[in-house]
Amino acid sequence: MMLIRILFYALPAFALATFGHTQVPPPVLDQDTATRLQIYLDEHSFGPGKIDGHWGDFVGKALQRFQAAGGQAPSGQIDAALQKEIENISPVYTSYTLTEGDMHWVGKVPSTPEGMAKLKRVLYRSALDFVSERYHADPNFIRQLNPGRNLNDLKKGDTVQVPNVQPFQIETVQAVPDLPPRPEFAQRIIRVDTKARMLDLTDSNRVIASFPITPGSKSLPAPIGTWNINKVTTMPIFRWDEAMLLHEKRSRHFYTIPPGPRNPVGIVWIGLSKKGDGIHGTNSPDTIGRSASHGCIRLANWDVARLVYQLTVGMTVQIY
Structure with a gap:
């Protein structure tokens, strides 16, 4: 069984909303505030898309749904109460050190199905690919958090700065052909x-x-x-x-x-x-x-x- 923290917070009941397809007007956010908001929504199971330190269309959609789940009007804007909540996410960033076990999940991935069919497992293409998915992040954001470093050749023992989100742990995912009914x-x-x-x-x-x-x-x-x-x-x-x-x-x-x-x-x-x-x-x-x-x-x-x-x-x- 996969050992991932599932965060379905006890939110007040609300009638199922029909959300529009127009983009929410973007608030003016600095990088740390935007990252806090993305982490907050992600850890409440309202996915904002990949974490990149920016407001985006999916951040707005996730925020609308989260607000409706809390019995609020789905404005897609940050009010004082939410601002206080996201400020509790501290630190915004953390560090992660690659292990030998992590590197077993990294390897060459052919571009064709014929090539992939010859593998035993279809692994991450690079250690940066591994770290980015582990922390739900855009690889370019990981690069931004680690200025002046060449992240193309990460190896065991290297430490990188990442968003402080609950990590996705690929090593805990077991192969189960048919999950039992719930x-x-x-x-x-x-x-x-x-x-x-x-x-x-x-x-x-x-x-x-x-x-x-x-x-x-x-x-x-x-x-x-x-x-x-x-x-x-x-x-x-x-x-x-x-x-x-x-x-x-x-x-x-x-x-x-x-x-x-x-x-x-x-x-x-x-x-x-x-x-x-x-x-x-x-x-x-x-x-x-x-x-x-x-x-x-x-x-x-x-x-x-x-x-x-x-x-x-x-x-x-x-x-x-």
Whole structure:
């Protein structure tokens, strides 16, 4: 079982809100305040996207949902009470020292499915890639926090400055082909807003968590409609079949790609009753919300790692 702290704070009940798709007017924030806000939202399971020390579209969407969960108007602005809360995040940054075990998760990753199929695990492409995902951060932000250093050649024993967020620990993710049912979650619903590019986890018509997504593409859009979860796998093996990806038809020409953080579907596969479609992680967290996928719903690995233990087979998924 994955040993990740799941933070679903006890927030007041609120009626499920329908959020608009317009961007929230950005407040003027310095880097430390923006980072505190991103950490605060992330640790309340309202994902702001990758931590980068800046206000962004997903920060605004996460803040709106968090405010609604607290019974407030979803203004997307920082009031005095929230300002006081985020100021309690101290220090804003911390240090992390790479271990020998960490370096076992770093290796060369071929660019083709044929090449990846020859690996035992699809690892992080670099130690910077490892550290960035561990701390939910944009690699460029990690570089910014470590000025004057060459982070391309990090090794065991090197210490880097990182955002002080609860780390995603890849080493605790076990390969489980079928997670056991969780009957207590059967009435929960996942709502995927493909225009806002947000996934909301709801319980009794209340949003309890929300994360940024990439929802398919124009040529292969996410499957609009109501579906059910029929399989939940951690550390999945991925069957890469170009015909299936492009035309939703299986062929005899495919590659079996082993598990790992840079597997094309990341660390989690949540299969839907719509054949071939699912909710899953990613091998490229920088693209979440900013590019296309092959009809599926993609989340950052650190977000799907929290989502996966708050759902169950049979749950309803609404995509619109």
